[in-house]
Amino acid sequence: AQSVTQLGSHVSVSEGALVLLRCNYSSSVPPYLFWYVQYPNQGLQLLLKYTSAATLVKGINGFEAEFKKSETSFHLTKPSAHMRDAAEYFCAVKDQAGTALIFGKGTTLSVSS
């Protein structure tokens, strides 16, 4: 069965610092990978998705993620954190046979001034 593991339930950075949120996946077939963001009391919003077209994926709000098959990873990065980036971030995988998203447990990002 496919799964994702998000390392670190809580990440704290200073405004302007690099953001790195880690996601490793388990899949027996080439996966489709997604990063979603959830602001307080809101639904999930898609940041970016990997669909095998390119290993470096650029998303909204300055985020990007790199698919590394050898490391089975899809880490999310942003060069410079902003206060508005404080939220919960979810990595998700979708297998080829079905269409349900399988989510990690999430990482809460805190940004301090």
Added chain:
Amino acid sequence: EAGVAQSPRYKIIEKRQSVAFWCNPISGHATLYWYQQILGQGPKLLIQFQNNGVVDDSQLPKDRFSAERLKGVDSTLKIQPAKLEDSAVYLCASSSYPGTQETQYFGPGTRLLVL
């Protein structure tokens, strides 16, 4: 374009009571999903509809949960009777088709507290 609508936003009930949640997907979206998000965890699929048919309900606790999408548009998720462990956020999502690359759009969720 209007997003996915859900109501109510919040609900507090006592255990053994029943509750229903409503979802209206993005217009034209054929696929509708219900997810359960327990505090501290990622969302977990409960049921997936394609138009008005069920595609996947393997993780739906069918002894207490039911869902329908009679006209292939909006959907209702019901819990009867509710248990304490049903306290969670119930998220509805929709996509235009059930492909692997297709983006799912999420509603704001219904936060349920069972006392």
